[in-house]
Amino acid sequence: MKAKTERRKFIEIVERIMVRWGYTATDGKVYALLLLSNRPMTITELAKETGLSRSSISVSLNRLVREYFVTCRREGKTKYFTAVPAFLEKFLRQPKEILEREVRPLEEIVKSMIEKSDDDMKPRLEAILDDLKKLECVLELIIRVEEEESECLTNG
Structure with a gap:
């Protein structure tokens, strides 16, 4: 139970930091989830994990990639996203x-x-x-x- 609480708190704090820096709460949530993930994630996986729409996740990922918080690698038609601690x-x-x-x-x-x-x-x-x-x-x-x-x- 403690691990889930720490994970939730981590996501909340990263979200708050990102908002303070001028990003959206969605940007913060997506970035936090990617930081905690031990493997690259797809838009579909992030949407499922957050409960947010694929389009809002996509918008956030585009911003995060542009700002060098996240890297993107493509395999066929699928894009995989990885956080960069920044x-x-x-x-x-x-x-x-x-x-x-x-x-x-x-x-x-x-x-x-x-x-x-x-x-x-x-x-x-x-x-x-x-x-x-x-x-x-x-x-x-x-x-x-x-x-x-x-x-x-x-x-x-």
Whole structure:
């Protein structure tokens, strides 16, 4: 019984991580199942295991293959899918993506809002901007450390 509970928890946590990273819950569930499988699986097997439609599994697999979470091999008309453990690689990309897609654009918007704001709102917006600048510094530090670590691993 404990093994089933651990399996279910594993799938839930992988699903939650994937959703946080911008993937769908289906992507997370499919990826988790493939990670736990000791052999490649077909779309039909994944649909049966998850209770989801073959088309939703197919859409997820296409995304997961494109993002290098999953590999696909074909035998005749049948496609077999295998998970590639990629948590570290995807996690290390997160600080850079957050910085470029969210923090810096948000800083620009807040700066613009400060220029246009009245005196009552200005201190609140400046506090937000200050917090965003601190976040930017932390993210840049994480990115720098990751780049140095990656360089050490490559040259080590």
